[in-house]
Amino acid sequence: MMPRDTDAVRDVHLQDGTAKRVWAFARPYRSIIILFLVAILAAALLALVPPLVVREILDNAIPQGDRRLIVWLATAAVVSALADAALQILQRWCSARVGEGLIADLRIALYAKVQRLPVGFFTRTPTGAITSRLSNDVVGAQSALTSTLGSVVSNVIVLVTTLATMAALEWRLTLLSLIVLPTFIIPARRVGRRLQDISRRQMQHNATMNTQMTERFNVAGAMLVKLFGDERRELNAFSTQANAVRDAGISSAMLGRVFFVALGLVGAIGTAAIYGIGAWMVVSGSITAGTLVALAALVTRVYQPLTGLTNARVDLMTSMVSFERVFEVLDAPEPITERPGAIDLTNSAGEIAFNSVTFRYPAAEEHAISSMEQRSIPGADPDRNILSDVSFSILPGETVAVVGASGAGKSTLVSLIPRLYDVTAGSVTIDGHDIRNLTLPSLRGAIGVVAQDPHLFHVSIADNLRFADPDAT
Structure with a gap:
């Protein structure tokens, strides 16, 4: 989960009624959305089973030499893994069904609307702007009901259930695991701003490069370039934009790698802290070895959901802005319409x-x-x-x-x-x-x-x- 720049949506204000209109498009899929959310909840709860199984094996089954209990616990771990796999497939089906269905519904509605718009609309609007609304904005809008919704719900459930389980096992080590978070969250926000800037520049260079290709690679444009243009100058202009896209991509890749390395480092530090302090507590008899191992396994599930939730507002606002851009087209005026009671022109003589x-x-x-x-x-x-x-x-x-x-x-x-x-x-x-x-x-x-x-x-x-x-x- 990459960090986002909240400045990107700081001045964004959604229009009244946007959420209600979004739900109107989502209503046909409400049963699938509910199933999707239930599957996320069940998967989050099942993910708690393996650490608790390991704790039970270390603290009870092995010391007691209870082979039957070991078999039952191992079976529970396998069943939970199989159930989790099934739930992951179910989540993907629900997400795809809702997402692709919503994309189709929005595109069909937009296409029907654009067909009804007058010629004056097409004389003033670039073709690329129209196709962008039917492609980029539609895909961005559907993510509000699939990626963003699923991510927020999943992160909240995983975070709450994990912290609750850790606190139930040992609240002092749970607090210890959260101390290292500021050392990660604050730099991550700065990385998010830089990534946002790089992404903007990359999109601008991509747009300029695509515009040049669109204008030159048609019959009229190619003929104009061959008759009056300079192929070397055209190639240099294109190369400048292509190289800028390359450089931005390299910078983005490196910053992204730094972020994920930092996330892994924080997880490693948190785990080391749990093992180090927890080992002392095991020696002193405050907790059991099984509890220590379970806490070390659970702590790695805390950091990524927290990072995801810091991005939730940006992701949601970005998706909702895409919906508003779609609604802007759907609400466009249609000056050329049929009057109520219009009649068909039949057997026209042609006067x-x-x-x-x-x-x-x-x-x-x-x-x-x-x-x-x-x-x-x-x-x-x-x-x-x-x-x-x-x-x-x-x-x-x-x-x-x-x-x-x-x-x-x-x-x-x-x-x-x-x-x-x-x-x-x-x-x-x-x-x-x-x-x-x-x-x-x-x-x-x-x-x-x-x-x-x-x-x-x-x-x-x-x-x-x-x-x-x-x-x-």
């Missing part, structure tokens, strides 16, 4: 009419999510009308060409017909029906479009041709 149409591109807050915008786009929210009081009609079978200078609003005009945007004023009708009173699938299913910039999906040519109608032959 199109623009009636005093005025259009202005909507403001960013109506279409975009501020935290997902890479940067503000100058002119994206113009302070002027793109179309003003436009009226015309196109009869069925009639061919009409819209001619104008670049930026005059030709593409904008066409995009209003399938309701990629809604008019600011006036109306657009098809066969006399205001398109806002029509269902979106029937409206768009009646319109054929030849895009200015064709796009092919990574499927077969036949599947691309049948995208609008999978049953077409």
Whole structure:
């Protein structure tokens, strides 16, 4: 369990109702979550059996020469080991079932939501920001109900049961084992801060490196580099970021090793203290040899749960922030929706009419999510009308060409017909029906479009041709 930097979440405040919404997604898995927690409790209790068995063998079975008791105690140890193995498998199944199920549910909900968002959202939001919400944030969110929840519950149960058992055996040695903790916890927090800084730098360098690959390794980017770029300059820029990621990885690996060595050292010191002072107590008759061995075995189970619990708040807040980022997308406005009572457009004749149409591109807050915008786009929210009081009609079978200078609003005009945007004023009708009173699938299913910039999906040519109608032959 690596130490975390609490500064990373110091100023993080969760919105009201976040926990309730998280539980709404977790509710379908509540029975599995309960089973998961019960398995953790049972495993923690079973882990106490081997030290107590050893104590009983040393203090009673061997001195009394009771072979039958030895057999029973050894059998109990084996049974507890088998039961613990079964519980570990059960915990993993529960964790995977809840975690992977939650990931699927969140991704499906996000995908469905993003599909309903208007074109304006995609023009303002980088593709990487969208895919990050569906991948990184979803995985981060599910850890709140699997890794974080399981870790906190497990650490609390292990710590409480272990300390209670140690105190019942010998409270003075239990206190002695806790004295060395400050010498580990305080440096560990400093290591956590350094690891956090290194991780941030590594992620920044990784993001820059991935951006360079994404922009250069497509047809348009590769052509631009070959025509105007300098391959040596491009390679040097990439090498700089790749080497920075390497250096950060080495630093992180070394600090991580130092932490785990320190954890092992504290455990060794604690065990040595138990054996050293405990041996004196055995000689003086205060405790038995079996009690000493059991305490030495139990003390190693104290330090790691304590370290894990110091990270619990950071882990939980990080996971909950990921949930909030997911909810931010799910709560995004949907300006292009069907009106109540919308009707299907059937057997369309194809008469199109623009009636005093005025259009202005909507403001960013109506279409975009501020935290997902890479940067503000100058002119994206113009302070002027793109179309003003436009009226015309196109009869069925009639061919009409819209001619104008670049930026005059030709593409904008066409995009209003399938309701990629809604008019600011006036109306657009098809066969006399205001398109806002029509269902979106029937409206768009009646319109054929030849895009200015064709796009092919990574499927077969036949599947691309049948995208609008999978049953077409």
